[in-house]
Amino acid sequence: MKVLVIGSGGREHALCWSLAKSPLCSELFCAPGNAGIASVATCVAIAAEDIEAIANYCGENKIDFVVVGPEGPLVLGLVDRLTALGIKSFGPSAAAAALEGSKGFMKDICAKYKVPTAAYGRFTDADAAKTFIRQQGAPIVVKTDGLAAGKGVIIAETLEDAERAVDAAMTDAVFGDAGAELVIEEFMTGEEASFFVLTDGVSALSLLSAQDHKRVGDGDTGLNTGGMGAYSPAPVLTAELEKQVLAEIVQPTIDGMRAEGKAYTGVLYAGLMLTPEGPKLIEYNVRFGDPECQVLMMLLKSDILPALMATYDATLDQIDLEWHDEAALTVVMAAKGYPGSYSKGDEIGGLAEAGTEEGVVVFHAGTKAGDGDQVLANGGRVLNVTAKAPAIAEAQTRAYAAVDRLDWPGGFCRRDIGWRAIQRG
Numbered sequence: 001m002k003v004l005v006i007g008s009g010g011r012e013h014a015l016c017w018s019l020a021k022s023p024l025c026s027e028l029f030c031a032p033g034n035a036g037i038a039s040v041a042t043c044v045a046i047a048a049e050d051i052e053a054i055a056n057y058c059g060e061n062k063i064d065f066v067v068v069g070p071e072g073p074l075v076l077g078l079v080d081r082l083t084a085l086g087i088k089s090f091g092p093s094a095a096a097a098a099l100e101g102s103k104g105f106m107k108d109i110c111a112k113y114k115v116p117t118a119a120y121g122r123f124t125d126a127d128a129a130k131t132f133i134r135q136q137g138a139p140i141v142v143k144t145d146g147l148a149a150g151k152g153v154i155i156a157e158t159l160e161d162a163e164r165a166v167d168a169a170m171t172d173a174v175f176g177d178a179g180a181e182l183v184i185e186e187f188m189t190g191e192e193a194s195f196f197v198l199t200d201g202v203s204a205l206s207l208l209s210a211q212d213h214k215r216v217g218d219g220d221t222g223l224n225t226g227g228m229g230a231y232s233p234a235p236v237l238t239a240e241l242e243k244q245v246l247a248e249i250v251q252p253t254i255d256g257m258r259a260e261g262k263a264y265t266g267v268l269y270a271g272l273m274l275t276p277e278g279p280k281l282i283e284y285n286v287r288f289g290d291p292e293c294q295v296l297m298m299l300l301k302s303d304i305l306p307a308l309m310a311t312y313d314a315t316l317d318q319i320d321l322e323w324h325d326e327a328a329l330t331v332v333m334a335a336k337g338y339p340g341s342y343s344k345g346d347e348i349g350g351l352a353e354a355g356t357e358e359g360v361v362v363f364h365a366g367t368k369a370g371d372g373d374q375v376l377a378n379g380g381r382v383l384n385v386t387a388k389a390p391a392i393a394e395a396q397t398r399a400y401a402a403v404d405r406l407d408w409p410g411g412f413c414r415r416d417i418g419w420r421a422i423q424r425g
């Protein structure tokens, strides 16, 4: 079977690495891919959001199955376009991808189907938004309705900060069209965890829990990023809590989406706040987390391809996944300056040496091939140094041992990935 993966990050490298092991996968392609992905798949120079070019490529090259990594092409309707051409794919339709593409839509679904989440209001008018903010009081959370490259969430400590956020989004349009509508919601407290399920629109197949580290600095300080590291499983999400999340949050959403005529298929990523009143949904993502996917793929024992295909074929109830009874942890190596401006083009040395550490795989997140076998930094998040071990502390030791074998003076990483789980013991 010919499989095409869409995307170019560490998540897509991990998916390609996993798919390449499938006996069902005879040829693997990735559009556009990166220097690491090129070692397991044939990279195709098509941008992830170029829907027409992807559709044409699939037709011309008789691709049997397309695995979509990022949310962008999903929200733009890639799966709908492929379905119309009779090409199978992994990921939701555009209508279902609105669970991530429109926070207001997601909140309305939660309200209608009684999924526990923060109380909220939806606004297209700045004055009405500010009146609501004054009624609710601070702290309060201001979110753009649309996708804003992970920057559209403002946690406002004061009323003034919240009102400024409204003006920035609505009057100054700093988030473009994404901020024309706002969701303003209750500030929740608790520890965060993520939970991933595959779904075919009817049944949910649990994957694992994970925790990421969104802040750029050690001790969870500094600016928000796409994620500086992750580990799985997240010990804070006990088996009992997982059951509760499935029964109260995930399954009602899947059933609700089907009832709305927008059956959701693919992977559903629930971002959770474990509040004193129980788990509540912060947000849904319609794709695997990045870098959470990397740790999930490290722990997966079974062939991933039949499971991904079953989400399309509506046969997920026949799939049983086996996992290594171990822990995995990934450390993101980023270019100095990230999440602000950074330079590209540095040569990265020591990749082969890093990969020889026990239990370690180095996934590429933002790299491109230079001359010969040179690998060059080509993004903000550049490498995901990922380790598997019997316990989380050991996985951390292995990952940092590999980090220390890299030769890249222009890069940096957090030194405390996994601290919460390790402290918990």
Ligand code: AMP
Binding pocket: 118, 141, 150, 153, 155, 185, 186, 187, 188, 189, 192, 214, 271, 282, 283
């Ligand atoms: P999101 O982009 O929706 O994942 O939000 C980014 C981060 O903002 C989350 O990981 C939380 O740390 C925080 N956040 C979002 N919504 C809330 C909320 N209602 N209460 C507290 N923190 C939140």
Ligand code: GLY
Binding pocket: 212, 226, 227, 285, 288, 289, 290, 291, 292
């Ligand atoms: N690591 C967070 C995300 O993928 O959204």
